[in-house]
Amino acid sequence: MTIPTPAASPDAVARYHENGWYPAGFALDRDSVAAVRGRITELGGHRRPEVVHEKQGGSTRAVHGCHTWDELCAALVRLPELVGLAESLLGGPVYVYQFKVNFKQPYEGAAWPWHQDYAFWREEDGMPRPDAVNIAIALDDAHEGNGPLTVIPRSHRLGLLDLPAPTARSGDWRDHVSADLAYTVSPDLAARLGAEHGTELLVGPAGTVHAFHPSIVHSSTDNLSPDRRALLLITYNAVANAPAAPTRPEFLVARDTAPVVPAADARLTLRRAG
Numbered sequence: 001m002t003i004p005t006p007a008a009s010p011d012a013v014a015r016y017h018e019n020g021w022y023p024a025g026f027a028l029d030r031d032s033v034a035a036v037r038g039r040i041t042e043l044g045g046h047r048r049p050e051v052v053h054e055k056q057g058g059s060t061r062a063v064h065g066c067h068t069w070d071e072l073c074a075a076l077v078r079l080p081e082l083v084g085l086a087e088s089l090l091g092g093p094v095y096v097y098q099f100k101v102n103f104k105q106p107y108e109g110a111a112w113p114w115h116q117d118y119a120f121w122r123e124e125d126g127m128p129r130p131d132a133v134n135i136a137i138a139l140d141d142a143h144e145g146n147g148p149l150t151v152i153p154r155s156h157r158l159g160l161l162d163l164p165a166p167t168a169r170s171g172d173w174r175d176h177v178s179a180d181l182a183y184t185v186s187p188d189l190a191a192r193l194g195a196e197h198g199t200e201l202l203v204g205p206a207g208t209v210h211a212f213h214p215s216i217v218h219s220s221t222d223n224l225s226p227d228r229r230a231l232l233l234i235t236y237n238a239v240a241n242a243p244a245a246p247t248r249p250e251f252l253v254a255r256d257t258a259p260v261v262p263a264a265d266a267r268l269t270l271r272r273a274g
């Protein structure tokens with residue numbers, strides 16, 4: 001199928017800015033998901049700093065930044081439909097700020113507490129504005145039982161919440177990728193926001209694509225099911241919004257801020273969602 005670029009209509013862009021999240025009208029097809037899943041599973045077995053393990057049990061929790069050292073992941077971030085979606089949501093050229101896969105292994109995959117991504121990106125990296133977007137691609141079926149991403153619609157409009165005092169910050173990037181996150185939104189506040197705005201589970205078959213805002217309050221629970229829940233997250237940032245002097249490792253904050261050049265790839269094709 002051919003999906004028009006830019007991928008989001010003006011109505012869809014308005015809906016994204018209203019709600020802070022958006023279900024893309026397309027998904028990676030079965031063969032493409034299988035190819036990316038196979039590659040990612042292999043990369044998750046590597047021993048290198050970009051591969052993070054669960055504190056309990058030691059299984060692979062995440063792989064970071066592999067679009068810079070794996071050519072299939074590099075091809076994925078250049079897909080015209082994904083770049084077009086990010087460009088239309090942000091209104092201009094984009095580059096890849098961050099790329100990661102969170103695995104949530106069966107029974108062992110640990111929760112992500114309530115948080116806002118922009119807290120990390122502003123406080124740790126100096127990103128000027130939340131003019132970035134997360135594109136989330138399910139590599140496994142995401143269902144209610146395997147710890148899917150949960151967002152609180154419209155919470156992205158509230159600014160940054162519950163920031164710790166500067167003296168209470170660890171400054172260790174490992175606290176930005178573990179289940180003990182450095183910047184969290186308290187469970188009480190999340191419960192109040194959830195009661196006011198409701199919550200949405202970003203579920204769907206493998207290949208499903210969602211976009212969500214850097215300031216939206218989100219979390220996910222432990223995976224207590226027998227099903228892995230690998231979620232691939234590409235963060236595109238507006239080129240005009242690049243931080244001036246980031247210090248965290250390059251696999252968490254890209255230094256190459258050149259606009260992504262879109263390119264189709266025969267191994268990676270999309271289908272209409274639903």
Ligand code: SIN
Nearest residue numbers: 102112148149220231
């Ligand atoms: C994230 O908050 O960046 C991801 C959480 C998840 O993988 O469930």
Ligand code: MN
Nearest residue numbers: 115116117218
């Ligand atoms: Mn997050």
